[in-house]
Amino acid sequence: MSSFKKALHVEGASVPFFEYEQDGMRVIEFDSSTCVPPEPMVNAMLGLAMIKDECTKLIMINHKSPMGLYPKIDKNFEVQESKLENGKVKLEIFYKKGLSELADLNDASCMG
Amino acid sequence: MARNLATQMAPPFVLVAHYFIAAAIFYAVSAFLLPFYANEIDGYFLSSSMASLIHLYLLGFVMMTIFGAMYQLIPVVLEIPVFSKDFAYVQFYLFLGGIILFCFGLGVDKYMAVVPYGAMMIYLSMLIFVANIFLTYKNLERFDIVAKYIFASNVFLFIGSSVGFFMALNLLYGFYPDLMSLAKIHIATTIFGYVIMSIMGVAMVLLPMFSLSHGYSQQKIKWAFYAIITGLSVLLVAELFHVSELFYTGVALSAFAMLLAILQMFDIFRARIRRQNDFWAKNMIASFFTLLTCIVVFFVGIFSSEQKYFILFGFLFFFGFLLFFIVGHIYKILPFLVWYQRFSPLVGKMKVPMLNQMIKEKQADVQFFITFVGMALGCVGIIFTSYLTFAIASVIMGIGTLLVIDNIYFTLTFKPKKEATNAQ
Numbered sequence: 001m002s003s004f005k006k007a008l009h010v011e012g013a014s015v016p017f018f019e020y021e022q023d024g025m026r027v028i029e030f031d032s033s034t035c036v037p038p039e040p041m042v043n044a045m046l047g048l049a050m051i052k053d054e055c056t057k058l059i060m061i062n063h064k065s066p067m068g069l070y071p072k073i074d075k076n077f078e079v080q081e082s083k084l085e086n087g088k089v090k091l092e093i094f095y096k097k098g099l100s101e102l103a104d105l106n107d108a109s110c111m112g
Numbered sequence: 113m114a115r116n117l118a119t120q121m122a123p124p125f126v127l128v129a130h131y132f133i134a135a136a137i138f139y140a141v142s143a144f145l146l147p148f149y150a151n152e153i154d155g156y157f158l159s160s161s162m163a164s165l166i167h168l169y170l171l172g173f174v175m176m177t178i179f180g181a182m183y184q185l186i187p188v189v190l191e192i193p194v195f196s197k198d199f200a201y202v203q204f205y206l207f208l209g210g211i212i213l214f215c216f217g218l219g220v221d222k223y224m225a226v227v228p229y230g231a232m233m234i235y236l237s238m239l240i241f242v243a244n245i246f247l248t249y250k251n252l253e254r255f256d257i258v259a260k261y262i263f264a265s266n267v268f269l270f271i272g273s274s275v276g277f278f279m280a281l282n283l284l285y286g287f288y289p290d291l292m293s294l295a296k297i298h299i300a301t302t303i304f305g306y307v308i309m310s311i312m313g314v315a316m317v318l319l320p321m322f323s324l325s326h327g328y329s330q331q332k333i334k335w336a337f338y339a340i341i342t343g344l345s346v347l348l349v350a351e352l353f354h355v356s357e358l359f360y361t362g363v364a365l366s367a368f369a370m371l372l373a374i375l376q377m378f379d380i381f382r383a384r385i386r387r388q389n390d391f392w393a394k395n396m397i398a399s400f401f402t403l404l405t406c407i408v409v410f411f412v413g414i415f416s417s418e419q420k421y422f423i424l425f426g427f428l429f430f431f432g433f434l435l436f437f438i439v440g441h442i443y444k445i446l447p448f449l450v451w452y453q454r455f456s457p458l459v460g461k462m463k464v465p466m467l468n469q470m471i472k473e474k475q476a477d478v479q480f481f482i483t484f485v486g487m488a489l490g491c492v493g494i495i496f497t498s499y500l501t502f503a504i505a506s507v508i509m510g511i512g513t514l515l516v517i518d519n520i521y522f523t524l525t526f527k528p529k530k531e532a533t534n535a536q
Binding site: 011012014033034036037038039042045046063064087 | 321322326327448452456
């Protein structure tokens with residue numbers, strides 16, 4: 001079961017963010033699939049800062065696998081990647097107890 | 113899957129900025145000088161004064177930009193760090209000094225004696241660059257099509273710059289009589305072997321990145337690689353052994369490779385997610401359209417044997433194709449580098465500007481239009497041998513150059529508006 005999507009104001013974001021409830025989880029979602037670097041990374045960093053517990057997950061839709069993002073987050077968050085029918089990529093990012101708090105979310109650098 | 117972090121391998125911004133700022137200055141100087149060459153449009157394609165302007169533009173603007181961009185792109189494209197950043201600084205200062213000496217000597221007859229010294233500095237700087245690239249390749253794990261293009265282009269750069277240095281010595285000491293043959297080899301290896309092959313290779317990274325394209329076949333650019341390698345090799349052998357039939361086979365194969373590359377770029381554009389035709393997309397379309405025109409004009413020149421078609425080819429190639437391609441990418445790459453240097457540490461702490469705010473977009477659009485009109489008028493001037501028309505065209509293009517320089521300055525010194533930097 002999921003609730004209606006509500007627009008979420010995120011200061012500094014370059015794309016709209018949405019939030020909704022799904023299977024008891026708070027889901028935060030954004031679509032950066034029409035953005036060129038560094039926008040996907042900037043928005044991802046802003047979204048990751050909102051994953052503060054195991055009941056929250058972030059969904060990122062991108063035009064391809066964000067290779068620059070993985071080295072920054074794969075130690076601190078659990079990431080599941082899947083390919084959508086339209087060729088885009090969906091990342092579901094989950095909280096990792098004791099590790100997500102340690103993530104450096106100020107370094108939004110990426111190289112494509 | 114290896115997920116290397118390109119940023120950890122990227123060179124410092126100040127290194128790339130050295131190359132880009134110098135390139136912008138040489139671009140401005142070349143644009144300022146261009147109207148004074150109006151009375152050469154029916155002259156000899158390989159005159160020393162023409163060589164002076166072409167080298168100022170090609171070495172100072174085009175190659176300087178390519179070298180700077182390569183140092184930035186190699187860690188991204190090849191996923192390995194450049195072998196030595198110190199080499200890159202030494203190369204820059206040698207190259208800069210060499211270009212000034214070399215072009216001054218070629219342009220002012222009574223200082224012709226300094227040409228070999230300038231050439232030696234340029235040659236040394238290119239050897240450092242080529243050595244730096246080859247040593248970088250020692251750690252390469254994935255030899256994909258882009259890596260092949262960059263590697264092969266540097267082999268041609270080594271051959272072309274060696275021949276160029278030999279020509280500069282020959283200019284003063286006259287020990288080898290067949291200057292035309294050397295010039296053909298030098299042009300083929302540096303412009304088509306290095307510049308064109310580098311562009312074909314990096315375009316396979318830059319175009320999909322900025323247009324958000326994927327799912328296209330890379331077959332055409334792969335065929336183009338083998339066609340241009342074969343074409344240029346045949347052309348060199350033909351010129352060394354004076355077999356004119358083979359020479360034209362080499363030219364035709366190289367032209368075929370460029371046509372394939374243009375078709376590949378078209379495929380990438382068709383697959384793009386980002387559909388809006390911004391100033392970058394306009395510059396790319398104009399760039400590849402001009403390259404296509406260049407190929408046609410070149411063959412018209414060969415069949416008609418009229419010198420003006422080779423002048424027209426050179427003008428379109430240098431001040432059309434290369435200009436649109438480079439300026440279009442400077443508008444994208446420079447804001448990215450400045451953003452990464454200045455604003456990426458601030459994400460999450462305050463609202464940071466986006467890349468499109470770091471360029472005066474309307475001005476970039478106007479500049480594109482002005483440059484295109486100037487280029488088209490310049491072609492009219494060359495075709496009808498009108499010095500005045502060409503001079504007016506080059507002044508119009510000069511206005512476009514000033515707009516580019518102003519935009520580069522705006523990006524380098526960018527300060528976000530107050531409301532954009534309020535802390536959260």
